[in-house]
Amino acid sequence: MESAILKTENLSAFFGSQCVIKSVNLEFPKNNVTAIMGPSGCGKTTLIRCMNRMHELVPGASTSGKILLNDEDLNAINPILVRRKVGMVFQRPNPFPTMSIYDNVIAGYKLNGIRKKRAEFDRIVEESLKKAALWDEVKNTLHRKGTFLSGGQQQRLCIARALAMNPEAILLDEPTSALDPKATSLIEELIGELEKSITIIIVTHNTAQAARISEYTAFMYLGEMVEFGNTEKLFTVPKHKKTEEYLTGKFG
Amino acid sequence: MVDNGVSFRIFKDNLFKWSLVLVSFLATVPLFLILFYVAKNGISSFSWTFITHLPKPPGEAGGGILNGIVGTLLLIGWSSLLSIPLGITLGLYLSEFREGFFSYWVRLCIDVLQGTPSVVIGIVAYAWIVITMGGFSLFSGGVALSLIMVPMIVKATEETLKLIPSALKEASLALGVSYSKTIFKVIIPSGLSGIVTGILLGVARVAGETAPLLFTAFGNPFVNWNPLKPVSALPILIFNYASSPFPEWHQLAWGASLFLVTIVLLLNAVSRVVIRKWKVQF
Amino acid sequence: MFYRSVWNPVSGDFGAFPFIVGTLFTAFLALAFCTPFALAISLLLGEYWRGTTWSGILQTLIEVPAGIPSVIYGFWGLFLVVPLIRSLESKLHVAPYGVGIFTASVILSIMIIPYAASLMIETIKLVPYDLKEAAYSLGATRVEVIRNVVLPYARSGVFAGILLALGRALGETMAVTMVIGNSNFIPKSIFAPANTMASIIANEFTEASDPLHLSSLIEVGVLLFFLTMVINMIGKAIIRRTVSGAYG
Numbered sequence: 001m002e003s004a005i006l007k008t009e010n011l012s013a014f015f016g017s018q019c020v021i022k023s024v025n026l027e028f029p030k031n032n033v034t035a036i037m038g039p040s041g042c043g044k045t046t047l048i049r050c051m052n053r054m055h056e057l058v059p060g061a062s063t064s065g066k067i068l069l070n071d072e073d074l075n076a077i078n079p080i081l082v083r084r085k086v087g088m089v090f091q092r093p094n095p096f097p098t099m100s101i102y103d104n105v106i107a108g109y110k111l112n113g114i115r116k117k118r119a120e121f122d123r124i125v126e127e128s129l130k131k132a133a134l135w136d137e138v139k140n141t142l143h144r145k146g147t148f149l150s151g152g153q154q155q156r157l158c159i160a161r162a163l164a165m166n167p168e169a170i171l172l173d174e175p176t177s178a179l180d181p182k183a184t185s186l187i188e189e190l191i192g193e194l195e196k197s198i199t200i201i202i203v204t205h206n207t208a209q210a211a212r213i214s215e216y217t218a219f220m221y222l223g224e225m226v227e228f229g230n231t232e233k234l235f236t237v238p239k240h241k242k243t244e245e246y247l248t249g250k251f252g
Numbered sequence: 253m254v255d256n257g258v259s260f261r262i263f264k265d266n267l268f269k270w271s272l273v274l275v276s277f278l279a280t281v282p283l284f285l286i287l288f289y290v291a292k293n294g295i296s297s298f299s300w301t302f303i304t305h306l307p308k309p310p311g312e313a314g315g316g317i318l319n320g321i322v323g324t325l326l327l328i329g330w331s332s333l334l335s336i337p338l339g340i341t342l343g344l345y346l347s348e349f350r351e352g353f354f355s356y357w358v359r360l361c362i363d364v365l366q367g368t369p370s371v372v373i374g375i376v377a378y379a380w381i382v383i384t385m386g387g388f389s390l391f392s393g394g395v396a397l398s399l400i401m402v403p404m405i406v407k408a409t410e411e412t413l414k415l416i417p418s419a420l421k422e423a424s425l426a427l428g429v430s431y432s433k434t435i436f437k438v439i440i441p442s443g444l445s446g447i448v449t450g451i452l453l454g455v456a457r458v459a460g461e462t463a464p465l466l467f468t469a470f471g472n473p474f475v476n477w478n479p480l481k482p483v484s485a486l487p488i489l490i491f492n493y494a495s496s497p498f499p500e501w502h503q504l505a506w507g508a509s510l511f512l513v514t515i516v517l518l519l520n521a522v523s524r525v526v527i528r529k530w531k532v533q534f
Numbered sequence: 535m536f537y538r539s540v541w542n543p544v545s546g547d548f549g550a551f552p553f554i555v556g557t558l559f560t561a562f563l564a565l566a567f568c569t570p571f572a573l574a575i576s577l578l579l580g581e582y583w584r585g586t587t588w589s590g591i592l593q594t595l596i597e598v599p600a601g602i603p604s605v606i607y608g609f610w611g612l613f614l615v616v617p618l619i620r621s622l623e624s625k626l627h628v629a630p631y632g633v634g635i636f637t638a639s640v641i642l643s644i645m646i647i648p649y650a651a652s653l654m655i656e657t658i659k660l661v662p663y664d665l666k667e668a669a670y671s672l673g674a675t676r677v678e679v680i681r682n683v684v685l686p687y688a689r690s691g692v693f694a695g696i697l698l699a700l701g702r703a704l705g706e707t708m709a710v711t712m713v714i715g716n717s718n719f720i721p722k723s724i725f726a727p728a729n730t731m732a733s734i735i736a737n738e739f740t741e742a743s744d745p746l747h748l749s750s751l752i753e754v755g756v757l758l759f760f761l762t763m764v765i766n767m768i769g770k771a772i773i774r775r776t777v778s779g780a781y782g
Contacts (some may be wrong), residue, residue, distance in 0.1 A: 052426060083428035090426070094419040097532045098441045108427035111437050147533060158423070165427060265675040269582060275574035280595040282644045286602065286610045367766035368759060369705025371732045375739075375755045460603025463707040463732070467739045487605045491708060494609045502613075509606050520601045 011065035035214035053079035087162030093154035095146030132160035152183025169199040297507025310498040320489040330394025335401035343409025366403035374464030390483040393469030401454040408450020412443040445530035456519035462487035548750035556728035567643035572650035580658030600648035608712030633715035650699035657691020697769035707732040
């Protein structure tokens with residue numbers, strides 16, 4: 001397995017006193033796609049929300065254990081810095097409705113008051129939109145509002161927005177569940193390209209999607225990490241009974 | 253085949269409906285009467301002198317309502333200054349922290365304030381400010397009006413911000429933007445149309461208020477900019493002149509009424525346009 | 535102080551009973567006048583014309599009066615309604631003051647129609663469609679459905695609307711002050727001049743040099759405050775229960 005830049009060590013997460021993630025140890029290989037799958041309520045969304053410190057925004061939520069990015073414990077540094085290093089794309093596309101496409105892409109910089117020369121921003125916008133496979137479609141309408149795009153385009157805009165911050169890893173929370181099949185396959189293609197330069201973690205409840213796009217898969221059940229391994233091997237010869245039952249649709 | 257019983261019921265049904273229509277439109281007649289008479293009587297007062305001169309003593313024709321116009325503008329200014337920051341902040345707080353001890357009390361106070369008759373608010377402002385300052389003043393009038401404006405702005409802000417999906421906040425936070433910046437640069441701009449509407453409607457309401465001003469701003473036959481001294485306002489003028497026995501003053505009151513009604517209706521119309529044009533779609 | 539019925543600043547008597555009577559008399563009379571109109575409007579906007587262009591027009595025509603300042607209602611009332619009432623009173627062989635409880639109630643009722651109607655409209659809209667459908671499928675006409683299904687269901691909301699309008703009417707000052715006739719005695723008839731708690735404060739507050747006078751006026755204000763607060767709270771509690779019932 002290639003070296004992992006992102007690891008969790010005994011990571012547990014709580015809502016109040018209720019434990020929703022139990023002591024998870026995972027290593028996410030660099031420049032690969034790792035899928036996290038499992039039935040509803042298994043804790044997969046909570047897991048990735050811990051990774052960019054969004055989990056703690058819920059009142060009463062807490063975590064224990066470590067999250068290491070390049071051997072630096074993310075739980076010990078300012079959450080705002082964490083979120084600049086680890087980007088996130090959500091289930092429903094959420095471009096900022098008051099901003100143009102151009103401004104949406106560099107929103108991470110603008111909102112933080114980070115100034116750059118106009119030419120620099122132009123370059124970032126073009127690069128990010130190209131990486132998100134959206135450049136050709138919007139290059140002439142960069143100053144229109146983001147909400148005029150279709151669902152699939154909006155989601156690619158959100159991906160561009162996350163990429164513009166140059167994160168080391170990007171977390172995708174069921175990014176295609178609100179999209180039609182055509183848009184979904186476009187984004188899956190895009191992920192295939194992106195993983196060459198960035199580590200991708202994707203939560204999905206669509207096992208077929210996990211099989212299509214990931215190199216590694218983690219299966220979670222009731223807050224515990226049941227199995228982790230190479231996708232092909234996990235899907236064909238799962239080691240755990242629960243994994244096999246999930247894959248064969250005994251529960252969903 | 254329709255038998256007699258049924259056709260009677262159908263007849264009753266239609267009769268009912270048309271009587272509803274009649275009654276409803278009857279209820280709208282006073283509006284037209286008021287607007288018509290105010291316009292008819294007030295238009296003859298309108299002239300450049302009217303807007304730029306002070307009122308003349310009773311018995312002399314002519315004069316203007318400059319003291320009222322400036323006074324109303326100053327009062328609106330002071331009231332907005334006091335109520336907008338506070339109102340938006342409280343509205344923001346209530347939309348972010350819906351549960352909780354503090355929220356409950358703030359909400360309760362705002363509700364009580366909203367339901368308080370304006371004359372009672374005038375008494376409160378009198379007790380707090382006029383007595384402390386030892387006299388009537390523009391400032392006390394501003395305070396009284398801000399007590400009326402604050403609940404309106406709080407409610408408008410809270411309602412607008414509640415409608416903004418939390419996904420927006422999350423998107424911003426996930427980019428590593430701090431909480432305060434998220435609020436000021438993402439959430440509030442998205443809710444701006446609702447907040448501005450609340451402010452416009454608050455101003456429209458407060459421009460027409462009389463009772464609280466009677467014992468705070470009190471009135472002044474001259475223009476006054478000094479916040480520590482009494483000031484006039486259009487509603488005060490209308491009240492005083494309408495109740496006086498002098499026909500010249502009545503004429504001024506009609507003109508002032510036309511002026512005031514136009515401003516208030518204009519503000520209401522603008523706020524509707526704001527809501528439609530600025531409203532952010534999600 | 536609240537039961538004594540003589541209010542005479544000169545003699546130092548400050549019984550506020552006449553104003554309590556005046557306030558309640560005008561407010562309830564205004565409610566009685568406005569309810570049929572508010573109900574008619576809310577049935578049209580909540581039932582018959584729901585979602586049509588006519589409803590937009592009627593809605594605007596009802597909302598605009600709510601924005602007109604009360605001093606302008608008073609001014610218009612003083613110069614246009616009072617003479618009308620005066621001629622009515624001479625036809626009825628009653629003292630033709632023109633001003634008085636009746637006039638104040640008429641003006642007040644015009645002012646509170648928007649408040650009563652807006653809440654009633656909302657509750658009528660909340661009546662579930664399948665309930666009405668069941669009645670229609672049994673062959674009921676529209677008015678029968680309204681009488682037997684819509685109104686009973688919306689009853690508490692309609693009541694809350696009336697209560698909230700009452701709260702508004704109790705506190706209304708300027709329009710009432712200008713047309714009520716300013717008499718400090720208990721009004722003996724519907725056409726008699728009177729004063730309400732709000733109007734006595736508006737009239738005498740700035741001229742009250744005697745501290746007892748002033749504090750009596752402030753006490754009247756406090757009473758008015760509590761009265762409106764109680765009415766408003768009851769109204770809001772009813773609304774909260776109706777809304778949670780509709781969605782629960």
